[in-house]
Amino acid sequence: MSKQAISTPQAIRGTQDIFGPDAEAFGHVVETFERVRKLYRFRRVEMPVFEKTTVFSRSLGETTDVVSKEMYSFEDRGGESLTLRPEFTAGLARAYLTNGWQQHAPLKIATHGPLFRYERPQKGRYRQFHQIDAEVIGAAEPQADVELLVMADQLLRELGIAEGVTLNLNTLGDAPSREAWRAALIEYFRAHKDQLSEESQDRLERNPLRILDSKDPRDKPFTADAPMIDQFLSDEAQDFFGKVTAGLDAAGVAWVRAPALVRGLDYYRHTAFEFITDRLGAQGTVLGGGRYDGLLEALGGPATPAVGWAAGIERLAMLVADTRTIAEPAADVAIVPMGAAAEAACLGLAATLRRGGLVVDMGYRGNMKKRMSRANDSGARFALIVGEEELAAGEAMVKDLVTGTQERLALHAIPAHIASA
Numbered sequence: 001m002s003k004q005a006i007s008t009p010q011a012i013r014g015t016q017d018i019f020g021p022d023a024e025a026f027g028h029v030v031e032t033f034e035r036v037r038k039l040y041r042f043r044r045v046e047m048p049v050f051e052k053t054t055v056f057s058r059s060l061g062e063t064t065d066v067v068s069k070e071m072y073s074f075e076d077r078g079g080e081s082l083t084l085r086p087e088f089t090a091g092l093a094r095a096y097l098t099n100g101w102q103q104h105a106p107l108k109i110a111t112h113g114p115l116f117r118y119e120r121p122q123k124g125r126y127r128q129f130h131q132i133d134a135e136v137i138g139a140a141e142p143q144a145d146v147e148l149l150v151m152a153d154q155l156l157r158e159l160g161i162a163e164g165v166t167l168n169l170n171t172l173g174d175a176p177s178r179e180a181w182r183a184a185l186i187e188y189f190r191a192h193k194d195q196l197s198e199e200s201q202d203r204l205e206r207n208p209l210r211i212l213d214s215k216d217p218r219d220k221p222f223t224a225d226a227p228m229i230d231q232f233l234s235d236e237a238q239d240f241f242g243k244v245t246a247g248l249d250a251a252g253v254a255w256v257r258a259p260a261l262v263r264g265l266d267y268y269r270h271t272a273f274e275f276i277t278d279r280l281g282a283q284g285t286v287l288g289g290g291r292y293d294g295l296l297e298a299l300g301g302p303a304t305p306a307v308g309w310a311a312g313i314e315r316l317a318m319l320v321a322d323t324r325t326i327a328e329p330a331a332d333v334a335i336v337p338m339g340a341a342a343e344a345a346c347l348g349l350a351a352t353l354r355r356g357g358l359v360v361d362m363g364y365r366g367n368m369k370k371r372m373s374r375a376n377d378s379g380a381r382f383a384l385i386v387g388e389e390e391l392a393a394g395e396a397m398v399k400d401l402v403t404g405t406q407e408r409l410a411l412h413a414i415p416a417h418i419a420s421a
Helices: 021-039 053-060 065-070 089-098 142-158 175-190 198-203 208-213 235-251 313-323 340-355 368-377 388-393 411-419
Strands: 050-052 073-075 081-084 107-116 128-137 166-171 269-276 285-291 306-312 333-337 382-386 395-400 406-410
Touching (some): 021 128, 021 313, 050 089, 053 089, 089 128, 128 313, 142 235, 142 285, 175 208, 198 208, 235 269, 269 306, 306 313, 333 340, 340 382, 340 388, 340 411, 382 388, 388 395, 395 411
Antiparallel strands (some): 073 081, 107 128, 166 269, 269 285, 285 306, 395 406
């Protein structure tokens, strides 16, 4: 009787298995972010991957595409609706309120990890994707916006991908400015309603700001002549934006005014920004964010100013990979044991060297020729060859793979020899 073939499960659409140079580029982005956030004294936080659905429906708005079409929501065994996080900010705002983090205000926090949205997979966008995220909660000062933007600029520079990336900057004004602008947009777009796209007609009354960033060609003739925020800015809002731009100028961060850059949700205020590139096709946003002074109130908390940004790790890694290959770390030393006794002894030698901070490569199998070939491929400067004779003497043959010279050294003397090379 023949054994039934077992079908190997395939990866879920919109997910990815990251390996090799892609994984190294991914890790390089995270490591660089961790280094930069420490320079700015942003505190590390770790957040749950799922939250109560109301955390996201209240913060993102019931009518947004994310809530209505893209969230992975499910009922747990207790009948409560839970959602895999589609973004970080709402969960961080919830944690700020429920954990008493107000005592640390203004609180500078940073995190990274996976997020989940059910949308059509495309270049640099997946259903499980990863972001880095930085937020300042409890600071109403424009200096917080400037610090975040300078931090983002430094991150892109240290990743080596700032070339060809433009900071687009806008103000959404304070609450009165935004409300006056919103009313003017509704009045303006009503006069052209029948000529707008179906999506923009649907947005007209409840979210007219979103019409301004419509990609539908039917909307373009009307968005170009729509009222802009500058006509409605209060003196306070103008002063706030002026301090942000002056801070960026002082820090040497170039920016371009983008009057059509908007955030549709009512809790966004003042600064909105995106770092844009043309090297990722239609999905050109590398990093984006803004000030969301009304969010914590929407989650049932007190009025709390806040500002933050997020960036897709996959997109940043793609830009890194475009500029250079991030290879696996080269070994400092490769160990070549010959014989069973040497294999066992070299496990201890490898552990000693690694505890001393050296990167060690030692294969699991192969003859002398194969092991030496692996040693050369590892990028190591030195190969330690240990056979029966060397083992009996407590020594190893140390071969310099660059010069070809070799000498026998006592095992205890090897770390110092390598360190001084």
